[in-house]
Amino acid sequence: MATLQVELVAVERTIWSGEASMVIARTTEGELGVLPGHAPLLGQLADGGVVTIRTTEGEDLVVAAHGGFLSVSQQGVSILAETAEISREIDVERAREALRRAESEGDDPEALAAARRAQSRLRAAGQEA
Amino acid sequence: MAGNLRALRRRIRSTKSTKKIFSAQELIAGARIVRAQARVEASKPYAREITRVLSALASSASLDHPLLTERENPRRAAVLVITSDRGFAGSYNVNVLRRTEELLSLLRQEGKEPVLYVVGRKGETYYRFRNREMAETFTGFSEQPAYTDAQEVGRALIDVFTAGEDDDETGGAGADGVLGVDELHIVYTEFRSLLAQVPVAKRMAPLEVEEVEEFDYEREDREAGRTADSGVPTSYEFEPSAESLLDALLPKYVTTRIYAAMLESAASESASRRRAMKSASDNAEELAKNLARQANQIRQADITQEISEIVGGSDALVAANADD
Numbered sequence: 406m407a408t409l410q411v412e413l414v415a416v417e418r419t420i421w422s423g424e425a426s427m428v429i430a431r432t433t434e435g436e437l438g439v440l441p442g443h444a445p446l447l448g449q450l451a452d453g454g455v456v457t458i459r460t461t462e463g464e465d466l467v468v469a470a471h472g473g474f475l476s477v478s479q480q481g482v483s484i485l486a487e488t489a490e491i492s493r494e495i496d497v498e499r500a501r502e503a504l505r506r507a508e509s510e511g512d513d514p515e516a517l518a519a520a521r522r523a524q525s526r527l528r529a530a531g532q533e534a
Numbered sequence: 535m536a537g538n539l540r541a542l543r544r545r546i547r548s549t550k551s552t553k554k555i556f557s558a559q560e561l562i563a564g565a566r567i568v569r570a571q572a573r574v575e576a577s578k579p580y581a582r583e584i585t586r587v588l589s590a591l592a593s594s595a596s597l598d599h600p601l602l603t604e605r606e607n608p609r610r611a612a613v614l615v616i617t618s619d620r621g622f623a624g625s626y627n628v629n630v631l632r633r634t635e636e637l638l639s640l641l642r643q644e645g646k647e648p649v650l651y652v653v654g655r656k657g658e659t660y661y662r663f664r665n666r667e668m669a670e671t672f673t674g675f676s677e678q679p680a681y682t683d684a685q686e687v688g689r690a691l692i693d694v695f696t697a698g699e700d701d702d703e704t705g706g707a708g709a710d711g712v713l714g715v716d717e718l719h720i721v722y723t724e725f726r727s728l729l730a731q732v733p734v735a736k737r738m739a740p741l742e743v744e745e746v747e748e749f750d751y752e753r754e755d756r757e758a759g760r761t762a763d764s765g766v767p768t769s770y771e772f773e774p775s776a777e778s779l780l781d782a783l784l785p786k787y788v789t790t791r792i793y794a795a796m797l798e799s800a801a802s803e804s805a806s807r808r809r810a811m812k813s814a815s816d817n818a819e820e821l822a823k824n825l826a827r828q829a830n831q832i833r834q835a836d837i838t839q840e841i842s843e844i845v846g847g848s849d850a851l852v853a854a855n856a857d858d
Binding site for chain 2 (some may be wrong): 412
């Protein structure tokens with residue numbers, strides 16, 4: 406079976422790379438699934454969005470990616486993010502705390518961005534945001 | 535004589551304790567280099583990917599983004615200087631600042647007014663002491679820069695660059711009332727090896743996308759046995775449109791370049807510091823050895839004198855007794 410070579414890279418390090426059977430992401434235009442053999446594509450990930458990587462072992466990796474891009478080429482899929490966290494590494498308590506703090510700060514753009522980041526972390530961890 | 539000896543001993547003690555500080559600094563810097571190099575390596579995949587994406591985009595989108603177009607009559611140029619927060623790093627800061635001065639005078643010759651943005655406390659003090667105006671300074675992270683620090687710097691620079699777009703011919707601030715700049719430059723220290731760190735000046739905007747290791751991609755593909763027909767340009771689908779993707783991507787690309795420069799500088803800073811501290815502790819060791827020799831000589835002289843005094847005294851006594 407054909408597989409996708411997936412690389413998830415954040416600015417400070419490569420977070421994950423390996424084989425996957427499917428990648429599900431949300432771009433600014435809408436939800437999108439990538440299967441092997443997908444046409445080349447460049448997309449901007451929606452803020453506060455979550456990317457799901459279904460590995461060849463059938464495991465789902467859920468990732469909170471902020472400020473990211475998705476690039477699909479013949480070589481595979483790369484997900485570029487300014488910061489990214491895999492769901493099992495997310496500290497739910499801290500994310501909630503961050504969300505509360507960001508929401509209490511009102512609506513300057515920084516706080517809104519922080520709130521969106523916290524929401525996507527919670528969503529990736531499978532919690533209600 | 536005895537007083538002299540005491541002074542010498544005091545100097546030996548203080549030299550030895552400074553030497554301890556130097557060697558501790560040397561060890562710390564050594565550990566930091568390793569970590570800094572690891573971070574430079576870790577940041578490379580992202581830089582490579584973003585360059586690849588940008589190249590793909592550049593071939594499809596029209597390239598009239600403000601960050602890419604040369605402006606007619608550039609009059610002001612922002613210069614970002616990356617220095618360290620702490621001293622004790624040998625000629626590290628001096629070299630960067632000297633390179634900066636060269637760039638500044640070059641810009642002035644071209645009729646552009648340089649605007650300074652400084653990272654690091656050492657650069658800040660240098661320009662403050664000389665009463666030179668700085669647009670903005672960023673301190674507190676020179677040894678271990680995080681991406682958020684680069685974002686902060688990048689945002690400031692891109693804002694001022696965008697503000698420069700509508701400045702008029704006579705040097706007025708234009709419609710937005712903010713006096714911007716027409717070019718962005720960066721001066722940082724490139725880490726070539728543990729022994730060589732070279733200050734370099736680069737222009738960041740208007741931007742030239744650096745074709746990084748283009749050749750390597752193809753080899754990589756071949757090695758992986760993939761049949762990427764690299765001769766045919768891949769036509770990408772874009773979500774959203776290519777233009778708005780470019781809008782979103784370019785500032786991130788600039789920030790990535792700033793981040794990479796900061797990481798390189800951090801590695802260079804530690805390497806420089808380790809070298810400086812190594813020679814400082816060697817010198818302290820040498821000094822302590824010479825001082826110890828002097829002290830021993832004086833001690834010997836003191837003892838010899840004491841003995842000859844005693845002998846002289848007892849000789850005198852014997853002679854006096856014999857006379858009796």
